[in-house]
Amino acid sequence: MIAARSLVKEYDAGVVFRAVDDVSLDVARGEVVLIIGPNGSGKTTLLSMLGGLVRPTSGSVVVEGRALDEMPERELETFRLRRVGFVFQTFRLLDALSVRENVQLVIDLAGEKRNADALLDRVGALHLANRNTRVLSGGEKQRVAIARALANDPAILLADEPTGSLDSSAGEAAIALLCDAARNDGRAVVIVSHDTRIAHHADRVVRITDGRVVE
């Protein structure tokens, strides 16, 4: 499903800084891969490249047989819209919209005719549908964020520190929902975290330090 080869990402801020250094990674359909590493190790940059948000300096990312680095910007946007679901540490829900509208927005953007309520029901947040996202707890927000990430029926689900802003039980629930999306729907799920407590949920754990895979 995802095949990353020799990924390198360098940033030039006067001095060239290599955030990701020669990383190769494969993620199969239905697999949950946990990328673990300390802050600043390059795991979020790696996740950004897998999701087509950031272009690698060198190397390639192939998702479902399509090379992201060869796609023009508009095609990459369409790819993100239709094939990738993102879950962020700080949820990134639009507080101008209700819970239902946050999920419906992605369905609209993807040009699909799905029902936001079914997704909210799946993550146990249907009762929150008409609420504004500002009044939700962290756990509730993450449930809604996961429903939103599933709204475009993505092939790959990328989660950045999904438990970072949650207490342990809410964090467990969020990880369970992500694993469910992999095992029941056949999506490739990549979770980036420095929380080793969730390692037992993953099919595979990749450790990254200073931009390099260490084991």
Add this chain to the structure above:
Amino acid sequence: MVPVARRLLFRNRGGLIVTVAGVAATVSLLLFLFAVHAGVKDGATRYVRTTGVDIWIAQKGSDNIIKSSSFLPASLADEVSTIDGVAQASPLVRIISKADVRGRLSSTLFLFGFDPETKLGAPKDIALKQGEIVLDESFARKYELGVGDTLTIQRRPFRIAALSQGTNALLSQFGFVRFDDGAAILGIDGIASFILVRTRGDRGDVARRIREALPNVAVHESDDFTRYHDEELDSGVLPVFFALAAFGAAVGGLIVALMLYSSALERRDDYATLKALGAGQRYLLRLVLRQSLFVTVLGCILGVVFMFAITPLLLRAIPTLVLLYLPRHALIFPVALAIGALAAIAPLRVLRRIYPGEVFRG
């Protein structure tokens, strides 16, 4: 479809209210300017249009009663009367003067002295006696005068016999006296400003005959004479009104642009999230365009409502003000929408520079 554009706008209620109020104020200003312009034109030309004169004879080079001087011998009316097709011809004298109202000097009056027998040039069918005046209604209201009151012009007292309407050109209003009273105010006997003609038969033929008989005067058929007034007013006033309107429109557009620009900066996180989720630059352009048009339409509606609501108050506060709303003034709305659409360009640079990877920052 989720109304994202509107929802994001309503997240900043204060900014939205100020912007809509700004657009409303701009639309009100534009409506006001165009209504004043139409009112001035109507006021300045209605007398010429409705006084029942077929042909206006003036001094060569003079083609309007407002902004050009004209001196003719009053006896020319007798000569014109003999021309075939002329039913009536009589002199009209114009004097520009202030009046003394209860010891206070008034604003300028355009005073017309007409022949009381033919009544050519009279604002209404009235038998005016010596020492009487027909006064513009708005002028009378401005100085709290009514029928029966007296005002003094060049030390001559005039009793107000009636009030006239459609004789207000904003900067000056019209008054009407008998020709002999006009001549007395002027202090020169036998002088007319215009010779007014009522025709029998074809007006064009009569005008041609007058031109042949009197080659040294200007002979204007009433339609042409009205058009000259329109052109004269447009050439003097219209550029100023358009400059004011353009400034107003620019200010309105900048208000909308500023709101959209600051909203793009304030909601940067939301736009970054939308980009990360796959919303492209086109989607974001459509979004800010919708916001801009929403604000503009709301502002237009409020502007119109506001203007119509305060019009009676304005007319009461400024008696000589003439506001005339015409169907063509509705053109303000497509222009406002076009400016609103242009304003949507302002935040594009900010939106283009938002990097979707920002979503990963805490």
